[in-house]
Amino acid sequence: MVKLLIKNGRVIDPASRLDGMRDVLIENGKIKKIGARVRGSGAKVIDAKGLLVLPGLIDMHAHFRDPGRPDKETIASGSRAAALGGFTTVCCMANTEPPIDNPAVVKYIMDKARTEAVINVLPIAAVTKGLAGEQLTEMGLILKEGAVAFSDDGQALMRADVMRRALEYASQFNVPLISHTEDKTLSHGGSMNESALSTAIGLPGIPALAEEIMVARDTMLAKEYGRVHIAHVSSAGSVDLVRRAKRLGAPLTCETCPHYFSLTEEAVREYDTNAKVNPPLKGKRDLQAVIRGLKDGTIDAIATDHAPHNIEAKEVEFNQAAFGLVGLETALSLVLTKLVGPKALTLRQAVEKMTVNPAGILGLNKGSLKPGADADIILVDPKSEWTVEPKAFASKSRNTPFTGWRLKGRVLYTIVGGRIVVRDGKLIV
Numbered sequence: 001m002v003k004l005l006i007k008n009g010r011v012i013d014p015a016s017r018l019d020g021m022r023d024v025l026i027e028n029g030k031i032k033k034i035g036a037r038v039r040g041s042g043a044k045v046i047d048a049k050g051l052l053v054l055p056g057l058i059d060m061h062a063h064f065r066d067p068g069r070p071d072k073e074t075i076a077s078g079s080r081a082a083a084l085g086g087f088t089t090v091c092c093m094a095n096t097e098p099p100i101d102n103p104a105v106v107k108y109i110m111d112k113a114r115t116e117a118v119i120n121v122l123p124i125a126a127v128t129k130g131l132a133g134e135q136l137t138e139m140g141l142i143l144k145e146g147a148v149a150f151s152d153d154g155q156a157l158m159r160a161d162v163m164r165r166a167l168e169y170a171s172q173f174n175v176p177l178i179s180h181t182e183d184k185t186l187s188h189g190g191s192m193n194e195s196a197l198s199t200a201i202g203l204p205g206i207p208a209l210a211e212e213i214m215v216a217r218d219t220m221l222a223k224e225y226g227r228v229h230i231a232h233v234s235s236a237g238s239v240d241l242v243r244r245a246k247r248l249g250a251p252l253t254c255e256t257c258p259h260y261f262s263l264t265e266e267a268v269r270e271y272d273t274n275a276k277v278n279p280p281l282k283g284k285r286d287l288q289a290v291i292r293g294l295k296d297g298t299i300d301a302i303a304t305d306h307a308p309h310n311i312e313a314k315e316v317e318f319n320q321a322a323f324g325l326v327g328l329e330t331a332l333s334l335v336l337t338k339l340v341g342p343k344a345l346t347l348r349q350a351v352e353k354m355t356v357n358p359a360g361i362l363g364l365n366k367g368s369l370k371p372g373a374d375a376d377i378i379l380v381d382p383k384s385e386w387t388v389e390p391k392a393f394a395s396k397s398r399n400t401p402f403t404g405w406r407l408k409g410r411v412l413y414t415i416v417g418g419r420i421v422v423r424d425g426k427l428i429v
């Protein structure tokens with residue numbers, strides 16, 4: 001494998017408290033050396049002057065629709081979208097068709113990831129068979145095949161007793177249970193946030209409490225039975241509940257997604273189905289609370305919840321449309337534009353929430369540039385601006401509410417295990 005030397009870049013590696021001008025030498029797919037002036041005879045040199053050199057991003061929450069819906073996304077297309085967005089590791093959720101609820105499907109994903117993916121793809125398996133919320137999956141066998149966590153994401157796990165047993169099992173293996181917090185009895189039939197706006201535009205609402213009641217339940221269960229990671233936190237009440245439960249010592253982490261700090265429910269005023277997500281976009285107060293939660297460390301990670309859907313699922317009446325938006329190719333630029341630009345987060349905090357923090361939650365030996373680590377690295381031009389054009393996405397789906405947005409920050413290089421996958425902002429594999 002080629003030797004690479006990345007020179008003159010600003011290297012930010014929160015895991016080793018590094019932020020400075022350094023050279024990075026890559027050999028045999030690993031980080032060999034980082035220093036002020038590194039020599040690498042025979043190495044191919046990449047000049048990173050004016051660029052950020054970061055650990056490859058880790059997305060702990062994406063939907064790749066494989067098996068089952070290759071028209072929406074595949075591991076091949078999803079992993080390419082990820083690479084363009086600066087992600088070198090993506091965890092894919094279990095709500096495929098069939099779901100990832102047994103060892104054979106985990107093996108299928110691991111095999112496909114090896115042959116088709118251009119980044120690292122790691123499966124998250126279902127908590128319950130068929131995501132039906134009743135019978136637990138064979139967690140031990142599933143983990144042996146390579147799953148990294150359990151989640152029924154996309155479906156609410158309504159029974160507290162099942163959640164309790166799942167936590168007891170998962171904690172024996174020290175893997176997190178990722179909770180899609182939604183009380184279906186409250187959300188049922190709704191398609192946007194319940195508010196003055198939902199009344200004004202005549203759409204059935206989902207109260208924020210549908211999320212918050214389950215956050216409350218799961219933080220309480222975590223305290224008694226084992227580690228919980230709360231997915232896609234979207235409301236002020238949820239941020240507050242997590243903050244309080246953490247103070248009480250519950251083994252708890254959580255994530256939010258770029259759409260919850262970039263958009264409010266106003267995005268659906270004109271019935272844009274691309275802004276229809278679950279949990280639904282909320283009000284300004286919620287958006288500000290999410291940003292505060294990111295800032296004070298209540299929210300540990302930023303994940304995409306990349307949820308590709310085709311035109312048939314989206315170009316329909318709002319109430320009929322599928323929930324979800326594609327996020328892999330816009331996430332980092334939204335973080336830079338909406339959080340780092342206005343100084344809500346420092347660059348280091350932002351990088352932390354997209355690299356070492358998700359790695360820590362999942363127990364992955366990734367997300368850092370320490371010598372000896374896998375050479376998963378991205379080079380980002382923080383100054384360059386671009387316009388979101390879904391036509392240019394590598395994803396098979398186009399369901400973004402950010403079309404036409406001017407965003408800051410372009411991923412110029414994505415290097416996965418020492419292999420260049422994106423060069424000058426373009427896929428080369």
Ligand code: DOR
Pocket residue numbers: 063095153154155180276277278279305307308322323324325
């Ligand atoms: O908006 C969403 N879409 N939220 C989820 O939890 C599931 C996802 C999907 O699979 O489409």
